[in-house]
Amino acid sequence: MKSPEASILVVDDEREITELISLYLEKEGFAVYTSDNGAEALRIADTLIPDLIVLDVSIGKMDGIELCRTLRQGACADVPIVFLSCKSEDRDIIRGLSEGGDDYITKPFSPSQLVARIQAHLRRRRTRERSAEDSAGSLQFPGLEIDLRRLEVRLDSGVVPLSAKEFELLSVLARQPYRVFPLEELYRRVWHSESMGDTRTLMVHISNLRKKLEADPAHPQWVQTVRGFGYRFSPNNGCEEASPPASG
Structure with a gap:
């Protein structure tokens, strides 16, 4: 089951492990980002807000469990986290899960088993999100x-007249605030087809949406660009200063 719309952050200080996991996940259509340390992983996670995080328990100065605790206090509070570890003692499993981990797999592991676990967590998360959307009348x-x-769409100044595609585009972004959406994924979600490499239509709609929504379209606050990657919705009206996450 391929999931081209899902992004995975893999955090492990063993290059062989991250390369192996990336290889298998990319074969399944996932967008994969990697890091070998906690500080960089936090930067990527805060920028990207991945759909799932694969996290090694031991990654140097900030161990995986400490990193998990920090992630749970920020924008990744609800992102599934699957721990990796060479240790199989019960106390490590209990500690990792008690600090916010959703699952645990020990090394050495079968890459296909890890992929299956990831897909299961993503299916459950999508089911929860659809249920929440169905019950919500407004954002x-x-x-x-x-x-x-x-x-x-209503601003303090009144109703904003949006086209159907502009409304759908804004809704997709706003349902997952702060998450960075790659251009190709946004195109698939709004136009329900592949862009075939031509995302100019999407960019024109983003420009039109900003003209109607933003006080200063040249310095957008609601719909921000993450340079070299895509767009995100920022409900805190932050400044457009985001940098692209590192790709593995």
Whole structure:
């Protein structure tokens, strides 16, 4: 089962492990990002907000369990985390899961088994997200409301007249605030087909959306660009200063 719309962050200080995991995940269509230390992993996670994190227990100065604890306090609070470890003692498994891990697999492991675990966690997460969306009538943020039933967007200044595609584009971004969406994924989600490498239509719609939504379209606050990667929705009206995450 391929998941071209899912991004995975792999954190391990053993290059052979990250290369092996990346190889198998990329074969399944995942976008894979790697890091060998906690500080860099936090930067990537805060920028990208991946769909799932594969995290080794021992990664140097900041161990994986400490990193997991930090991740759970930020934007990745709900992102599934699968721990990797050479240790099989019960206390390590219990410690990792008690600090916010969702699953645990010991080294050496079967790459196909890890892929199956990842796919299972992603399916469960998507099911929860769909249930939440079905029960939600609107997405509300300070100064902005996206009414999913009436298909209306309201700023403090009043209703914003959006086209159907502009509304769908904003809704996709706003359902997962701060998550960076690659151009290809946004195109698939809104136009329900492959872009075949031509994402100009998407960029034109982003430009039009900003003209209607932003106080200063040249310095967008709601719909931000992550240079070299894609777009994200920022409900805190931050400045457009994001850098692209490192790709493995």
